Amino acid sequence: MNILFDERLDGALPSVDREALIAHLQATLPQLTLLHREEDLRPFECDGLSAYRVLPMLVALPETLEQIASLLETCHAWGVPVVTRGAGTGLSGGALPLEKGLLLVMSRFSRILEVDPEARIARVQPGVRNLAISEAAAPYGLYYAPDPSSQIACSIGGNVAENAGGVHCLKYGLTVHNVLAVDILTLEGEHITLGSEALDTPGFDLLALFTGSEGMLGVITEITVKLLPKPEVAKVLMASFDDVEKAGKAVGDIIAAGIIPGGLEMMDKLAIQAAEDFVKAGYPVDAKAILLCELDGVEADVHTDCETVRDVFEAAGATDIRLARDDAERATFWAGRKAAFPAVGRMAPDYYCMDGTIPRRELPHVLKSIAELSATHGLRVANVFHAGDGNMHPLILFDANAPGELALAEEVGGKILELCVEVGGSITGEHGVGREKINQMCAQFNPDEITVFHAVKAAFDPRGLLNPGKNIPTLARCAEFGAMHVHQGQLPHPELPRF
């Protein structure tokens, strides 16, 4: 696929004397692993959004807090931008390097410092893998709830930076709801603890502000997360529908019935077929949509909820409802869902994965509109997503080698995100903005709002050296991108004069 990186931003950054910087770092930090030869830099040129590739100027793999503090001090003094990278699994290009920047790779901060089963917390370094926390907590019957599909590889530091989600976030919340405290270093070398183990922290809620800030406010050096007891039982219901909109409506009906499933996922016909071809999960290939609904908790509770969900599915017009017989079949049902992205990937040379979020009640309408966009633009779109929390992942299928198809896919993707914003949703649910969705931020927010973002950024990083060009667009960029601020379809208060 083409390299989509916007060279303008990097070009606007000041240039430093690369050789002098290398010599300075080698002299001041002789123990630091510093990569500077092209073959060493190449593995770091992209993150999980592999369409965007940039060779970093330098890569540092620090092993101590002193090394990070010293690196930041140098970058601050020399005016070198810093991009922090966890495991590099992010899907929005948040860890995309800068060709005039230092890439700070946190993979060596991989120690679990403490698991306290009584307080139900774990204190970990940022490079620890998401799943490794649950593995360390397992002997106590505990686990860390947010489960991005990359959880075997992604780092908890990256999870905090992107406010990562996952199948179980409907019930258990996003990363921001499962983190108690974060230690950071600012670019100016201030060491700050955000949050605490206590219920609430006075002053402004900087922990929540920092979570999802995509490396723009500071470098994470330690994280304290909540651990939850493993649910006693989990059951999965699969419902088939002959109409996508009916399935969409059933999602809202389940929540309206007072049930918060552990997971509530939807797949449309194209996704069902792809997954079934790939993993033989036993999916109904003639259905227009399926819903997978996982209910977890104590036995009696789960039993009651299963009955309620079954009733809701029937009332919503499900053509077939199956309860996984045992844990093996439950795993099979989920295997199809978990493999859906690569399965769809087999159906076309390329796909573009979106990550818009909408209020649940808008699901039927938005699914219909996506089908219309797909038809009018002649690109197939598969839908596989976290339906319960309205977090959609339309996969736009295309062939980057066919003239114009990449641009067409981007156009369809942009329109889908704008549609999400129009109905009161947002352009990202769990993947972050990164480099990928920076233009759509101009649709999500008005200039006043973007100005506040910049002011907050400057409160932490006045020189703008931390991950520039990600997450928050400049007003100039929005102006260039076009006046497309839609903000839930209207000015929030038409009666209020705008200043």
Added chain:
Amino acid sequence: MNILFDERLDGALPSVDREALIAHLQATLPQLTLLHREEDLRPFECDGLSAYRVLPMLVALPETLEQIASLLETCHAWGVPVVTRGAGTGLSGGALPLEKGLLLVMSRFSRILEVDPEARIARVQPGVRNLAISEAAAPYGLYYAPDPSSQIACSIGGNVAENAGGVHCLKYGLTVHNVLAVDILTLEGEHITLGSEALDTPGFDLLALFTGSEGMLGVITEITVKLLPKPEVAKVLMASFDDVEKAGKAVGDIIAAGIIPGGLEMMDKLAIQAAEDFVKAGYPVDAKAILLCELDGVEADVHTDCETVRDVFEAAGATDIRLARDDAERATFWAGRKAAFPAVGRMAPDYYCMDGTIPRRELPHVLKSIAELSATHGLRVANVFHAGDGNMHPLILFDANAPGELALAEEVGGKILELCVEVGGSITGEHGVGREKINQMCAQFNPDEITVFHAVKAAFDPRGLLNPGKNIPTLARCAEFGAMHVHQGQLPHPELPRF
């Protein structure tokens, strides 16, 4: 009680020509209710922290967004500080007026704009009472979870400003966990929507930043809250202990057993006696401490949890365990707890209510230390609090008319808060910092951290006109207060050099 207001801050504010300002506002906003005569201003001289009293320069009771926008525009242009007030029930002096400032009273913004049972949200104006939201949602079997004890009177706008809590926040979260979106006006007249109905909002999490910011970042004009389905059943267990520390340990044991009660409250001997004298709740007056544990959810689940909690209480050495027979007895058990503050108030001419939060595992240690502080200083301290989330409310009994007792109560209170910080907790759980705890902020945070708070404040309010002197102390104030930063007993990373 004495007027404790620190005149230095107000004295440092610029003076405006009050008569000219009144004339200007009356000319530009002829429909606005503007109070300026002393007898009209008097009712607004304090909030729920009645020890602090200041007569505001002016009080405005706007009825439209245009009036607020115009008022803010004038205050910005004239350099007049603005304190926003909801229902005035706050306990930390967050809505304390300034004698050179305008008090913006939001009580006329009291409309419930929308209840959407399917999306389970309510959209309300900031002056709506907390309980009124649950009342409006009741026909749909829904309610708004955070329940500060002032919920019959306090406003949802004030709840957002202070990030209010309540008995049920252990299970259902603080205000920040139950608010989806807030519309604000900045002092510069920008209209900004923070958050959305969607799962996540891209960019920085300004909604969480704003929640609990105590009127320092903007004026709330509209709020969208989550609604929850009412639990099917609720049961309450009351356990008696012959030792406060045993009760404190039992709290941690319940959570460690994997149970999150709807409420988990503790009262010590003094509080038990006071409440029993006052409301005849059937409490064991010979016990050293009681725990009230409410379990809610579906029938079967609650039944199982009750058995588990009973086992935990027994293992922890409870001398008596009683399950409320029915809803009537459950209400009686709670009546004593809810009346505990006024009940304790009958035992001494004055009391000083603290609001520190600590990790649950520290409860036995901190309760013991409070008893020691009480003994060495000769002031009785009653403990009535949200034990489950470690949110303590020591009530220090004293007589303001006895020479030196007020100062002694303040000293004991300050020491208790510093103790909370030392064990990794915080100086507030749900009451906010306001004016009351501004000195203790210097203990909670280091100068780097306070500098970041000020920078964030300046991002929204560069001139510092919104609620100055609350929530965030100046560094000069901290220096004057003394070098008492303790930050969890040590520098967070002793190995890291401080810059």
